[in-house]
Amino acid sequence: VLAVAKGHPLEKHKAVSIRELREESFVSFKEGSRLRSLVYAACIREGFEPIITYECASPRILVAEDLGISILPRLMAETPGPSISIIPLDPPLSRSVAIFSFEGRYLSPAADIFLRYAEKYLGRGIP
The missing domain is CATH 3.40.190.10 (Periplasmic binding protein-like II)
Known part of the structure; x- marks a missing residue:
């Protein structure tokens, strides 16, 4: 924006x-x-x-x-x-954000909280 x-x-x-x-x-x-x-x-x-x-x-x-x-x-x-x-910008600018983790590998409690936060807020498609 x-x-x-x-x-x-x-x-x-x-x-x-x-x-x-x-x-x-x-x-x-x-x-x-x-x-x-x-x-x-x-x-x-x-x-x-x-x-x-x-x-x-x-x-x-x-x-x-x-x-x-x-x-x-x-x-x-x-x-x-x-x-x-x-x-708002018209047309809007956007960027991609990616987070990777390995299934089955240990995640610290902080990393687990961060991943849940990212899924909730960034997964909504907010630019």
């Missing part, structure tokens, strides 16, 4: 395409991040390089301060934190 500061001109849109972000300044995850690569590739497909003004591990904080926009996973955008506006 697109994350923008409260009061940003895009805030009133029901959905936004990547193409509409051509002139925007981005707050991005650091280079090497899979999500950054996904966003970069989507922008290139639309004929432009994103203007990356800031890089950090928590783009939402800088977005809330109106230092740029960011494309975040929905789960990250909807978690408690600094106030931002969330706008």
Whole structure:
């Protein structure tokens, strides 16, 4: 989803395409991040390089301060934190998440809890 500061001109849109972000300044995850690569590739497909003004591990904080926009996973955008506006992308970006385990092998209690969590929340098809 697109994350923008409260009061940003895009805030009133029901959905936004990547193409509409051509002139925007981005707050991005650091280079090497899979999500950054996904966003970069989507922008290139639309004929432009994103203007990356800031890089950090928590783009939402800088977005809330109106230092740029960011494309975040929905789960990250909807978690408690600094106030931002969330706008769906049209068409949405998606990524695959895979978890492997060997049947019959010991799983620690923490790993077992994590696998159940992943099945419950990621198995729903949340992008």
